[in-house]
C-alpha cells in the first residue's frame with residue numbers, strides 16, 4: 217500500500233465525488249476504501265446495476281447490498297423494515313431508483329441558517345456545477361458538469377399523461393421541473409441515467425478519476441475503526457481477505473460510509489455516547505451522544521389499482537414480454553428496461569396553509585402485490601394490469617437512532633427507525649392518503665381504473681387508513697442525519713466544514729452529515745455533500 221494523504225471510507229454517492237475532486241489537482245494522494253466489490257466485474261448483479269430497471273433485482277441481493285433490518289417498530293404495528301444499502305463501487309447510487317431531486321429551496325436555507333456555506337444560493341451554484349442536465353441550463357439547471365441528468369421526457373408509459381391530468385383536475389398543476397423555482401406540482405422525474413445506463417457516482421465521477429496516478433481504490437475491504445492518537449485521527453484499520461491491515465495517512469480520514477455505517481464507525485472508534493461505549497468495552501475518545509441520533513427518513517406507501525388498460529405488468533411478466541422488452545432495449549436502447557419504474561411524480565401540500573409541499577408522489581404504471589411462492593415481494597409484476605401511486609412524507613418529525621450493539625465491527629448495528637412516532641407524522645400521512653384517492657377519483661384516471669386493490673374500498677375510516685399505512689408502509693431509503701452538521705457540539709456531530717467536533721483530522725461527508733432531511737430523494741444532496749465537502753477539505757489543505 218502506498219503512503220497516502222487522505223483516506224476516504226466508502227465509495228458511495230458522496231465518497232466517489234470526494235475521490236474525484238480531491239485527486240483533480242494532482243497534489244494529493246488519496247486512498248478510497250470500499251467494503252463492496254467493483255461494479256464492472258463480470259457478474260449478474262453488476263448487469264442489473266447498469267440496466268436501469270434492474271434495480272428491482274438488487275433490493276435483496278447480498279452481493280451488492282448490506283441488507284439491514286430495523287428493530288420491530290411500534291409505528292409499523294411491530295414489524296421490522298428492510299433497509300437495502302449499496303455495498304459496491306457507487307454505493308447506494310448503484311442500486312437506487314435514479315430519481316434526481318434536489319429538495320426545496322427553503323430546506324437549504326434552513327441548512328445555511330446554522331451552517332455557513334450551505335444556504336440555497338451556495339447550494340444552487342454547486343448543483344449547477346455538478347449537473348450536465350439534458351433539459352438545458354438556466355438559473356437552476358447546470359450543463360457541462362460531470363453528472364449527466366436525463367430529462368426523461370420520451371419513451372414514457374402513456375398513463376403518465378393521464379396521471380398528470382388527474383393531478384391537475386385534483387388541483388395540483390403540472391410542474392415542468394421539480395428542481396426549478398417551484399417544487400410543488402405533478403410532472404416527470406429527472407433521472408441519473410445516461411445513454412440507457414445507470415449513471416451512478418462510480419460511473420460519472422470515480423471511473424474518470426481512477427485514471428489518475430494519485431488515486432488508489434481498495435475494494436472488498438471493510439474499515440473496522442479509525443486509528444486515533446489522542447484526539448487526532450491518523451489512519452484506519454481494515455479487513456481484507458480475512459486479514460487485518462492498518463493504513464496511516466498524512467492529512468485526514470474522511471468517513472463516507474453512509475447514514476448507517478458512518479455513525480457505526482465513529483462509535484467503533486470511541487466517538488459517541490460515552491456510557492454506551494464504555495458498556496461495550498470500547499475506550500472513549502470523545503463523548504458525544506449525538507452520534508447515531510437524529511435519524512431522519514422518509515416513509516412511503518403505495519396505493520395499487522387494477523386497470524382496465526394495459527400497464528407494464530402485461531409486458532414485464534410473461535416470458536415473451538420479457539423477450540420483447542429485452543430486444544427493445546438491446547436494439548434501440550429504449551423501452552421500460554431503460555428507465556426507473558417511477559416515470560412521474562409530484563409534490564403537494566396536505567393543507568393549504570402550509571408554506572411548502574410536505575408530501576411527494578410517485579407514479580408507476582406497474583404493480584407487484586403477489587410474489588411467487590418463496591419469492592420476495594417487489595420483484596414480480598402482478599398477473600393483471602396494475603398501477604401504483606405512491607407517496608412519502610417530506611419533513612417527518614419522528615426521529616430514530618442507529619447504534620452499535622457490540623464491539624464487533626462486522627455485526628450490524630441496532631437500527632431503531634421509530635416511524636410514525638408523532639401525531640404530526642400520522643395526521644399528515646392520513647391527509648395525504650385521502651388526497652391520493654382524490655387524485656385517482658378524477659375523470660382522467662377514474663375511467664381507466666377497474667378497482668382499488670390495496671388497501672381496497674373497505675378501508676375507509678381514519679382508524680382503518682392509519683392501521684393500513686402502519687401495516688404496509690416502508691422506508692423510501694432516505695436515511696440521514698445520524699452524524700448531523702451543526703454549530704453546537706451539544707446538538708450535532710460535525711461542523712459546517714464537516715469536521716467532527718472535538719477531534720482533529722476526521723470528517724464525515726455523506727448523508728449522515730445532513731443537518732436536516734430535505735424534501736425529496738437523497739442521492740442529489742449526498743452528491744452535493746461530496747462536492748462541497750471536497751471544497752472544504754481542499755480549502756483547509758492550503
Ligand SMILES: Cc1cc2nc3c(=O)[nH]c(=O)nc-3n(C[C@H](O)[C@H](O)[C@H](O)COP(=O)(O)OP(=O)(O)OC[C@H]3O[C@@H](n4cnc5c(N)ncnc54)[C@H](O)[C@@H]3O)c2cc1C
Nearest residue numbers: 226228229230251307308312313314315439474727737739
Ligand atoms: C433501494 C434504494 C433506492 C433509492 N432510490 C433513490 C432515488 O431514486 N433517488 C435518490 O435521490 N435517492 C435514492 N435513494 C437514496 C440515495 O441513493 C442515498 O441517500 C445515497 O446514495 C446515500 O449516499 P451516501 O454517500 O451517504 O451513502 P452510500 O451511497 O450508501 O455509500 C456508502 C458506501 O460506503 C461503503 N461502506 C460503508 N461502510 C464501510 C466500511 N466500514 N468500510 C468500507 N466501506 C464502507 C458502502 O459499501 C457504500 O459503498 C435510494 C436508496 C436505496 C437504497
